[in-house]
Amino acid sequence: MNYGTLYGVGVGPGAPDLITLRALTVLKQAQVLALPRSSDYGESMAWKILKPTLGEIPGQERMFLTFPMNKDPERLRPAWDVAFTAIGERLEKGLSVAFATEGDPSLFSTFIYLRREAPLRWPGIRIEVVPGVSSIMAVPSVTGIPLADGQERIAILPASYGVEDLSQVLELFDTVVLMKMGTEIPKVVEALEQQGLTDRAVYVSKATMAEQRIVRDIRTIQTERGDCFAMMIVSRKERSGLLAGVVPATPRPASRETGA
Template identity: 90%
Template sequence: MNYGILYGVGVGPGAPDLITLRALNTIRNAQVLALPRSSDYGESMAWKILKPTLGEIPGQERLFLTFPMNKDPERLRPAWDVAFAAIGERLERGLSVAFATEGDPSLFSTFIYLRREAPRRWPGIRIEVVPGVSSIVAVPSVTGIPLADGQERIAILPASYGVEDLSQVLEMFDTIILMKMGAEIPKVVDALERQGLVDRAVYVSKATMAEERIVRDIRTIQAERGDCFAMIVVSRKVRSGLLAGAVPVTPRVATQETRA
């Protein structure tokens, strides 16, 4: 069977003018634009980002697909099956489908599951990925704090899946990016306090969007629940720059006990 082409297209972190030319061209030329959303009545963030720039594309179908914000596979699989079946029905008719996702399609994206599943459902299908500006690189642009320099190493953690090993990660890496904060903010602040790093952290929600929020004293948000676009970035800056010299691979971080 000659399937249509499946595209995974990153539309960037939120600001409409951060969508790449390749992303816009791919979406404009696709016969079907698939737009994920978290509920049947919720807004598609990818569409919210795209809408001001894309405009109307004559003859293009706009396909809204529901992917619940849930960690239970038994609840997710049925919803994914419905969404994938809708995409497959178009692909089997030879229509090209552009699946738009905020940020980048290869980083904590629903498209990753679709890309993994597609060859099994539609053998021989052609898949193309159009990278997008990720929130990971959008955050330093709004905070003014570089992610890495010199010998620095970066760790990326999905905080909502647990931060039990955060203290160990803080000792091993120079920049720690905690995404999808959820209810983990108090635990993160506590771990940073114990490591003496709370003043090296910044909270950013919806970077580059109109609702962007930056908090540089994260002690003030301990009682809050972070949205799915909320991040805390910790920048130790021990090995920063070429002039940092020979710094141990895992420098011992001063804790309250060692400072006493």
């Protein structure tokens, strides 16, 4: 069977003008837009980001698909099956389907599961991934805190899946990015206080969006519940402009001595 092409398209972290040119080209040409949302009545954040820039494309179908924000496989699998079946009906007709996802399709994205499942359901299907600007890149841009310099190491953690090992991670890495803060904010603040790193952390919600919020004193938010776009960046080091790690000394030029 000749299936349509399946695209996974990253639409960026929130600001409409951070959508890439390649993403816009694919999204304009696709015959079907698959737009994920967390509930049947919820808004698709990918569509919210995309709509101001993409506008209306004559003849293009917009298909809103529900992927519950839940960790229970017994709830997730039926929802995924409904969504994947709807996508398959279009692909089997030879239609191209662009699955739009916030940030990048390969990082904490529902498209990852679709990409794994697609060759099993539709053997020989062509899949193309269009990378997007990730929130991991957006947060440093709005906070002014670089991710890494020289030989520094970075850790990226989904906080909502537990932060029991956070203290150890903070000791092993120069920069730690915590995503999907959820109800873990109190535990995160406690771990940072134990490490003496509260002043090295910045909290950001909805980076680059109109509702963007930046908190530099994280002690003021330790009783809050973060949304799924809430992140924290912890940077242990003051950067001097030199490469981190062992840097060989620059040899001094030999001085010329003159006799008396």
